[in-house]
Amino acid sequence: MNHQPFRDWLLSGEKLSADEINKLQEHMQSCESCRQTESAWHEVESVMRAIPQVEPEPGFTNRWQVHLAAYLEQKQKRRGWMMIGLDVVLIGFLFGLITNQIWSLIQLPGPFLVAWFTRLFSLVTLYYTFQEMFSSYSGNIPFISIVGMFFLFGIVSFMSVLWLATYRKLIYVRRII
Numbered sequence: 001m002n003h004q005p006f007r008d009w010l011l012s013g014e015k016l017s018a019d020e021i022n023k024l025q026e027h028m029q030s031c032e033s034c035r036q037t038e039s040a041w042h043e044v045e046s047v048m049r050a051i052p053q054v055e056p057e058p059g060f061t062n063r064w065q066v067h068l069a070a071y072l073e074q075k076q077k078r079r080g081w082m083m084i085g086l087d088v089v090l091i092g093f094l095f096g097l098i099t100n101q102i103w104s105l106i107q108l109p110g111p112f113l114v115a116w117f118t119r120l121f122s123l124v125t126l127y128y129t130f131q132e133m134f135s136s137y138s139g140n141i142p143f144i145s146i147v148g149m150f151f152l153f154g155i156v157s158f159m160s161v162l163w164l165a166t167y168r169k170l171i172y173v174r175r176i177i
Contacts, residue, residue: 006023006024006027006028006031006034007034007037009024010024010034010037010038010041011037011041130146
């Protein structure tokens with residue numbers, strides 16, 4: 001026999017419909033297990049109601065709030081020191097990389113200068129290629145306008161990401177109760 005809906009009805013404090021009450025009463029007449037469950041539940045409820053409520057000591061809320069504030073301050077300090085430590089490690093790593101690059105430049109400047117001039121010439125070539133491509137595509141639009149549109153698109157993209165990050169930060173506000 002399936003006792004589950006009847007036990008749920010017995011143990012929950014919600015109001016039952018007339019049909020559910022009738023089904024429960026019919027089941028209770030034929031099921032000893034559910035009658036025992038009901039009597040045990042009523043006994044537990046009466047014992048729970050008989051237990052006196054314990055009042056917190058005076059000033060409990062204030063002590064708890066002070067403790068919470070101290071805990072949050074300690075947590076913030078710990079995060080600050082962790083970020084400082086991470087910054088020191090990253091700065092040390094970057095300093096090591098820069099020192100390595102400068103040392104290799106001092107030892108052998110030829111390959112560095114060749115790579116730098118190659119990049120410079122490729123950027124100039126790319127500029128003239130784009131200018132030629134856009135001028136042949138549209139003679140009425142100056143090249144500077146097209147470059148300006150690319151910068152405008154970049155600024156709009158950056159502002160969108162910034163807006164999303166701010167929105168997320170404002171939505172997930174930490175609650176201190």
